[in-house]
Amino acid sequence: MVSRRKFLAVIAAVAGFASFKRRVAAQEPVEGYDWNRHKYAFVVDTTRCIGCGRCVRACKIENEVPMKPFYFRTWVERWVWLKDEEGPKVDSPNGGFDGFPPTYDERMISKSYYVPKLCNHCDRPPCVQVCPVGATYKTKDGVVLVDEKYCIGCRYCIQACPYGARYLYPADGPRETRRNTADKCTWCYHRITRGYKPACVEVCPVGARKFGDLMDPEDEVRKIIEERRVQVLKPDMGTLPQVYYIELDSEVR
Amino acid sequence: MSEILWQILQHVQGYIYPNEVEVNWSVLIALYPYITGLVAGAFIVASLERIFKVEAVKPTYRLALLTALAFLLCAPLPLVAHLGHPERALEIMMTPHLSSAMAGFGFVYAWYLMAVLLIELYFDYRRDIVMWSQEVGGIKGFIYKILTLGDYNISDEAVKADNKIVNIVTVIGLPSAAFLHGYVGFIFGSVKANHWWSSPLMPIIFLFSAMVSGIALVLLIYIASSYIRGVELDRACTDTLANYLLYAYLLDLSLEFMELAHLFYTQEEGIDAIRVLITDKLFWTFIVIQVFLGTLVPIFLLILARTGIFRFNVRKWIYIFVTTLTLIGVFAMRWNVVIGGQLISKTYLGYTTYIMPLFGPESLSLALAIWILPFIILAVLIKLLPPWEHPHEWEKTETE
Numbered sequence: 001m002v003s004r005r006k007f008l009a010v011i012a013a014v015a016g017f018a019s020f021k022r023r024v025a026a027q028e029p030v031e032g033y034d035w036n037r038h039k040y041a042f043v044v045d046t047t048r049c050i051g052c053g054r055c056v057r058a059c060k061i062e063n064e065v066p067m068k069p070f071y072f073r074t075w076v077e078r079w080v081w082l083k084d085e086e087g088p089k090v091d092s093p094n095g096g097f098d099g100f101p102p103t104y105d106e107r108m109i110s111k112s113y114y115v116p117k118l119c120n121h122c123d124r125p126p127c128v129q130v131c132p133v134g135a136t137y138k139t140k141d142g143v144v145l146v147d148e149k150y151c152i153g154c155r156y157c158i159q160a161c162p163y164g165a166r167y168l169y170p171a172d173g174p175r176e177t178r179r180n181t182a183d184k185c186t187w188c189y190h191r192i193t194r195g196y197k198p199a200c201v202e203v204c205p206v207g208a209r210k211f212g213d214l215m216d217p218e219d220e221v222r223k224i225i226e227e228r229r230v231q232v233l234k235p236d237m238g239t240l241p242q243v244y245y246i247e248l249d250s251e252v253r
Numbered sequence: 254m255s256e257i258l259w260q261i262l263q264h265v266q267g268y269i270y271p272n273e274v275e276v277n278w279s280v281l282i283a284l285y286p287y288i289t290g291l292v293a294g295a296f297i298v299a300s301l302e303r304i305f306k307v308e309a310v311k312p313t314y315r316l317a318l319l320t321a322l323a324f325l326l327c328a329p330l331p332l333v334a335h336l337g338h339p340e341r342a343l344e345i346m347m348t349p350h351l352s353s354a355m356a357g358f359g360f361v362y363a364w365y366l367m368a369v370l371l372i373e374l375y376f377d378y379r380r381d382i383v384m385w386s387q388e389v390g391g392i393k394g395f396i397y398k399i400l401t402l403g404d405y406n407i408s409d410e411a412v413k414a415d416n417k418i419v420n421i422v423t424v425i426g427l428p429s430a431a432f433l434h435g436y437v438g439f440i441f442g443s444v445k446a447n448h449w450w451s452s453p454l455m456p457i458i459f460l461f462s463a464m465v466s467g468i469a470l471v472l473l474i475y476i477a478s479s480y481i482r483g484v485e486l487d488r489a490c491t492d493t494l495a496n497y498l499l500y501a502y503l504l505d506l507s508l509e510f511m512e513l514a515h516l517f518y519t520q521e522e523g524i525d526a527i528r529v530l531i532t533d534k535l536f537w538t539f540i541v542i543q544v545f546l547g548t549l550v551p552i553f554l555l556i557l558a559r560t561g562i563f564r565f566n567v568r569k570w571i572y573i574f575v576t577t578l579t580l581i582g583v584f585a586m587r588w589n590v591v592i593g594g595q596l597i598s599k600t601y602l603g604y605t606t607y608i609m610p611l612f613g614p615e616s617l618s619l620a621l622a623i624w625i626l627p628f629i630i631l632a633v634l635i636k637l638l639p640p641w642e643h644p645h646e647w648e649k650t651e652t653e
C-alpha cells in the first residue's frame with residue numbers, strides 16, 4: 001500500500017505543474033448558463049488521496065492564489081496515528097503544495113491518511129450570514145462566492161468560517177482587483193459553468209476528488225452520496241457542508 | 254505584512270489550518286470595543302445622576318457627557334482604518350446585509366450619536382451656549398452662535414422644557430448606551446466557529462466591563478482636571494464614583510467567573526486548547542494583567558479605601574492608582590477576547606502568534622494615535638463647553 005502511494009506520489013511530482021494545461025481564464029460564468037438547473041456537490045475519497053499535492057498546485061495557478069504558505073483555497077492534511085500515542089499527529093507543510101516528506105518511522109504508524117480540504121460551500125453558510133455588505137453570497141447552483149468589487153475587507157467572514165477556508169487576499173497578490181478582499185475556493189466557478197471540472201479535480205491522479213451535479217441522475221457524485229456512507233466536517237456546526245467525505249475518521253475536523 | 258507572517262510561521266505551535274497563520278483582527282479591533290465601552294460607561298455615569306438622582310456625582314455630569322462624545326467621535330476610526338477597503342466603508346450603511354450583526358454598526362452608532370448624545374448635550378448646554386454667544390466675541394462667539402441653532406429663548410419656561418427633553422433623552426439613552434456596547438459583544442459572542450468567543454454571556458460581560466472602564470475613566474479625568482485647574486476635589490463625588498466602580502467591578506467579576514466556570518465545567522470540545530490558551534498563551538495578559546492587576550487588586554484597594562482607614566489625601570492616590578490599573582485591565586480584557594480568540598486554531602490542535610508591527614497600518618503607533626485622539630478632542634470640547642461653569646443649572650430651575 002505504502003509503496004504504491006509513494007510510487008504515485010513520485011509520478012505525480014514529476015508530472016507537476018506542467019501537465020496542467022486546460023486552463024480557463026478566470027471570469028464570470030458563460031452566457032446562456034442557467035444556474036437554476038444545477039446543484040453542485042463535491043466528494044473527497046480519503047481512502048484514495050496520496051498526498052501528492054498536485055491539486056494544491058493546480059488550484060494556486062488556476063486561481064492566482066499567492067504562492068506564499070499562508071494563503072490557500074485548498075490544502076491537504078496528513079493525519080497520522082502513532083502506536084502508543086493518544087492523539088493524532090497532523091501536519092500540512094505549505095498546505096501540501098510540495099507533497100509530504102516521510103516524517104514518521106513507518107513501523108510506529110498504526111494508521112495514516114491524507115485529507116484534502118477546501119471550502120465546504122455550506123448550505124447554511126455562516127460566512128454569508130455575517131458579511132455586512134452582502135459581498136459573500138450563495139449562488140442558486142450551490143456555490144459560495146465573494147464579490148471582490150464589493151467586499152470591504154472587514155474579515156468577519158474569515159472569523160465565521162469554522163473550516164479556515166478563507167483568507168484575506170494580500171495587498172501584494174498578483175490579482176489586483178482582489179487585493180485586500182476575502183478570498184476562498186469557488187469550486188472554480190469559471191470552469192464549472194462551462195462544463196469543466198474544478199482544477200483540483202481535473203489533476204488528481206487517483207480520483208480522490210470528485211465534483212458533480214446533484215440534479216443529474218447519472219452523476220457519479222450524486223450516486224456516491226446516495227449510496228455510500230459519507231460524512232461532512234464539523235456537522236455539529238449546523239452549516240450543512242456540501243463537501244462529502246468517504247471514510248472520514250471522526251477525529252478529523 | 255508578509256514579512257511578519259514569515260516570522261509568525263516560525264512560532265506556530267501544533268497544527269493550525271494553513272490560512273490561520275495571520276491574526277485577521279488586529280490591535281485596532283481590540284481598541285474598538287475598548288473605546289465604545291468607554292463611551293457606554295461614561296454615559297452611564299452621566300445617567301446615574303440624571304435618572305437615579307445621585308446628587309453626589311453632579312460635578313461629573315457634564316464632564317462624563319463630553320467624555321462620551323469625545324470617545325464616540327473616535328469609535329469608528331479603528332474600524333475604518335482596519336478595513337481592507339476603507340473607501341468602501343459607507344457601503345455598510347448604503348447596502349447593508351441585514352443578517353449580519355456587523356451591518357447594524359453604522360445605524361446603532363448614528364442613532365446613539367445623533368439621537369442621544371448630541372441632543373442631550375445640546376439641550377443641556379443650550380442656555381449656557383446662548384449666554385456665551387452673547388458674552389463672547391470672535392471665532393469662539395461665532396461658534397456659539399452656530400451652536401445655538403438659532404434658538405435664543407432662555408426664558409424659564411424654555412429652560413424647563415430643555416430639561417424635560419434632557420430627562421427623556423437620558424431615559425432613552427441609557428438602554429441605547431447599553432445596546433451600543435452589548436451589541437459589540439454580540440459581534441463576537443455570535444461567532445459559533447470560535448469557542449473562546451461563542452457565548453450568549455458575551456454582550457453582558459462586555460457591558461459590565463464597559464461600566465467599569467467608563468466609571469474609572471470619568472473618575473480619573475475628574476481628578477486630573479481638578480488638579481490642572483487647581484480646584485479642590487469634591488470628596489463626596491470622588492468617593493461615590495469610587496463606590497460605583499467597586500459595585501460595577503463586583504458584578505463584572507461574577508459574570509466573568511460564571512463564563513469561565515461554565516467553560517470548564519461543561520468541558521466541551523476544545524477545552525484542552527482553551528486551557529493552554531489561558532495558562533500559557535495569555536498568561537501575562539489574562540492571568541496577570543486582566544485578572545490579578547486589572548480586577549483583584551483594584552477591588553481589594555477599593556474595599557480598603559471604603560473602610561475609611563485612610564485620609565482622603567491617601568484615598569485620592571489609591572483612586573488614581575486603581576483607575577489607571579482598571580483602564581489597563583479592561584484593555585487587556587478586550588485584547589484577550591479579540592486577539593486571544595484568534596491565537597487558538599479552529600482545529601483545536603494548535604496556536605498561532607500575534608506580532609504587532611510598530612509602524613504602518615494596524616500597528617502599535619496607529620493604535621496609540623487613535624487612543625490619544627479622544628483626549629485631544631475632549632480638551633477642545635472642554636475649552637469650548639466648560640463642563641464646570643454652571644454645573645447645576647438644570648437642577649436649579651427644577652427646584653425654583
Ligand code: SF4
Binds near residue numbers: 118122126165
Ligand atoms: S466552508 Fe467556510 S467559507 Fe465555505 S461556505 Fe462554509 S463557512 Fe463559508
Ligand code: SF4
Binds near residue numbers: 130151181182
Ligand atoms: S471581508 Fe468582505 S466578504 Fe468577508 S465579511 Fe467582510 S465584506 Fe463580506
